[in-house]
Amino acid sequence: MTYLFSNDLLNVIGKKTILDLEQIESFLSIKNEILKMGKHKPAVNDFIMINLLDLDKINEIYSQKHLLNEFQLKFLEITSCFRKITE
Known part of the structure; x- marks a missing residue:
């Protein structure tokens, strides 16, 4: 989560899959903890x-x-x- 995906990897995974991943509760929880750190x-x-x-x-x-x-x-x-x- 702290490193950017390469464009090639993003093309393989697909934007829809990434958007779906961003809605999973565990992803949101980790994201919120990271954002709290500043x-x-x-x-x-x-x-x-x-x-x-x-x-x-x-x-x-x-x-x-x-x-x-x-x-x-x-x-x-x-x-x-x-x-x-x-x-």
């Missing part, structure tokens, strides 16, 4: 999606720490002691 700032998205931590943007990441899980928060605390990009 838009991720770029540094936060990089940290969550590709495990890239840019310590120059540590304040940006901490501003959305509510989006991180417990492991990510601990990792952020430990690595914030270093002044380099950490992966």
Whole structure:
């Protein structure tokens, strides 16, 4: 749900199927939970999606720490002691 489908895949699946999927209760529930989280700032998205931590943007990441899980928060605390990009 967080990645865009390619045009080729959309053609195979079909628009009607996707529209039908969007009406399923579990899809709507997950969609609503994602929308409640709000838009991720770029540094936060990089940290969550590709495990890239840019310590120059540590304040940006901490501003959305509510989006991180417990492991990510601990990792952020430990690595914030270093002044380099950490992966």
